[in-house]
Amino acid sequence: MITLTQPPVSTVLEQLFADADASRALMHRQMAALSSAERDALMASARSEDYQGFYRHAKEFHLAVSRQTGALLYMYARMTKAHSIIEFGTSFGVSTLHLAAALRDNGGGLLITTEFESSKVAAARRTIAAAGLGDLVEVREGDALETLASGLPEHVDLVLLDGAKALYPAVCSLLEPRLRAGSVLVADNADWSPEYLEIVRSSGRYFSQGLADDVEVSIKL
Structure with missing residues (x-):
């Protein structure tokens, strides 16, 4: 049996994806009203007042991974036989599930x-409980540079980066000592973080490949 495709997980996910589709349409209309410079400031700034302001403004938006990316996450976690996973950017919990x-x-x-x-932390906790997966998930509330600075497992098998794009390099640096050879990193919307792409593509510490939907998949060497 595949947990992902069976109730209650499949039922909860279908509702989340429907909500995310509606949310995405509204967000695209709001983003289209901004200039390119304003969008860059919201999406790519590493200043805490910028990215925190953006995520407060976007608290009603799901910012969820696509169905295809969700399926890939499940597959990568199964293929690597992952038992220890870190996710940066819970939102309402689509990728989490x-x-x-x-x-x-x-x-x-x-x-x-x-x-x-x-508010998203509270919603995600309800979602995870409804899906019957609460015993597998620890949701931490706050800035990832603080919440992921301690209390991590000795080894991490898989990482999903899907929070503030400008923080991808810093979060990667926090987690890198925990990554083993063969650990997988998946970064959604990676084109918004050129510094992160430079790390995984050119540092010699990773083998990395961009996929459709602006997803970067990297393996720790």
Whole structure:
């Protein structure tokens, strides 16, 4: 049996994806009203007042991974036999459910996920509980540079980066000492973080490949 495609996980995910589709249309209309410079400031700035302001403004938006990316996350977690996963950017929990379902099917483990916006933390916890995956997930509230600075497992098998894009390099640096050879990093909307792409593509510490939907997949060497 595949947990991802069975109730209650599949039922909860279908509702989340429907909500995310509606949310995405509204967000695209609001983003289209901004200039390119304003969009860059919102999406690519590493200043805490900028990215925190953006995520407060976007607290009603799901900012979810696509169905295809969700399926890939489940597959990568299964293929690597992951038991220890870190997620940067919980939002309402779409990607969280895919990863936690993989942990269930791998025989157990822990997913540590972190989210800045408190209302989303509360919603994600309800979602995870409704899907029956609460025993596999620890949701941390706050800025990831603080919530992921301590209390991590000795080894991390898989990382999902899907929070503030400008923080991808800093979050990667926090987690890198925990990554083993063969650990997988998946970065959504990676083109918004050229510094991160430079690290995974040119540092010699990773083998990395961009996929459709602006997803970068990297393996720790």
